[in-house]
Amino acid sequence: MSRLRFLFLPLFSSSLSLCPFLCGTLTLFLATSCLHRPGTPAARTGDEIIVAGQFFHTGTRVITWLDPQGYDAYRTERRFSPLDDSGFEKSKETVKDLKSPARYGLRRDPSLTPADLERIRGGGWDLPTLRNVVDQFVMHYDVCGISKTCFNVLHDHRGLSIHFMLDIDGTIYQTLDLKERAFHATTSNTRSVGVEIANMGAYPPGNMTVLDTWYQPDATGRPTITIPAAIKDPMIYTKNFVGHPARPTPVRGTIQNTDLVQYDLTPQQYAALTKLTAALCKVFPKINCDYPRDASGKLIPGKLPDETLKTYGGVLGHYHIQTNKTDPGPAFDWDRVIDGARAELRLAPISPR
Helix, strand or coil: CHHHHHHHHHHHHHHHHHHHHHHHHHHHCCCHHHHHHCCCCCCCCEEEEECCCCEEECCCCEECCCCCCCCCCCCCCCCCCCCCCCCCCHHHHHCCCCCCCEEEEEECCCCCHHHHHHCCCCCCCCHHHHHHHHHHEEEEECCCCCCCHHHHHHHHHHHHCCEECCCCCCCCCCCCCCCCCCCCCCHCCEEEEEECCCCCCCCCCCCCCCHHHHHEEECCCCEEEECCCCHHCCCCCCCCCCCCCCCCCCEEECCEEEEEEEEEHHHHHHHHHHHHHHHHHHCCCCCCCCEEEEECCCCCCCCHHHHHHCCCCCCHHHCCCCCCCCCCCCCHHHHHEEEHHHHHHHCCCCCCC
C-alpha cells in the first residue's frame, strides 16, 4: 500500500501544479462558449467603419447603413419619396438622372487581372487587394447643409453615391462598404474613398444670400447654423444640437483662381473628420496622411495636373480632381485635419509653421 502511494504521489503533485492552468482554460472555454452560443447578438461599439466586410475602429461615432438610423445606398428605391412611388421602375420615369437602380459600381482598377475581377465582382474583395487599389481620400462639401438632404439629393435625385457623410454634429454616416466604387469624383472614383461634409459651400463675396440664410447670429452675435423650417425634421443624431462654425466670421480665399467666401465647419465635424482620416490612412497604407502641396510646402488651391493626379496618393479635395469644383472650399482647415490625424497615428506634423 505504501509502495502504491509512493508511485502515485508525483502524478498527484503534477496534477496540483496544473490545476490553475486547467481551471483557467476551462473558464476561458466556458466564457467563450457562452459568448458564441447560437443566436447570441454581437454588439458593435458604435465607432466602426466597414471595409471589405471587416470592422475597423475610428474613435468617433459612426452610423452605418446596417443601423436603424443609417442611410443605405444599396437600396434601389428612393429613400425620401412616398413608399408606393419609390421603386426604381416608377422612379426612372419621374427622375431623369436615375439611369440605374445601383448608384455604385465595381472598382475596375487597371492593376486587377480578369481573374481578379471575376473573383471580386460578386463581393469577394479581400483586404490586401482592396488596399492595393485605394490610395485617395476625397473631401467634399455637400452644399446641402445637413446629411439628410445630401442623401436625398445624391440617392433619390442624381443617381450618385458617397461612402461617408459627415453631419453638422460630427456624426459620420457610412452608406456603402469601402470595397464599392462610389460615384462622387469622376476619374478618382475607382481609387478613392469619399466623404460629403455637411456645409453650405462657398460663394463669390457679392453673393451671400445662402450663407446669410443658413448662418444667422444668436443673441450674442455668434453665427449659428439655422436649418430652414421647410426641411422639417433634419434628422440630426444629437438631439437639440446647436451648431456654430469653428471660426466666427466667413473665411475668404481663392480656389481655382476664383475669389470665394465660406463659413467654416463645426468643431464637432473637425474632431470626427480627424479621427476618420487617421483611420483611413491606417487601414489603407497607400493613402499618405497629407494634402497636395507646392514646392514651398503650401496647399495647392486648384486642380492637380493630370500626370500629378495620376500618381498622387493621399488626402485631397474635390477641386484637386476637377476644374469645375471648389469643394471643400477656402474655409476648410487642412492643417487642422492633417496635423490632428498624424498625431492620432503618432506621426510627426509636416504642415509649414
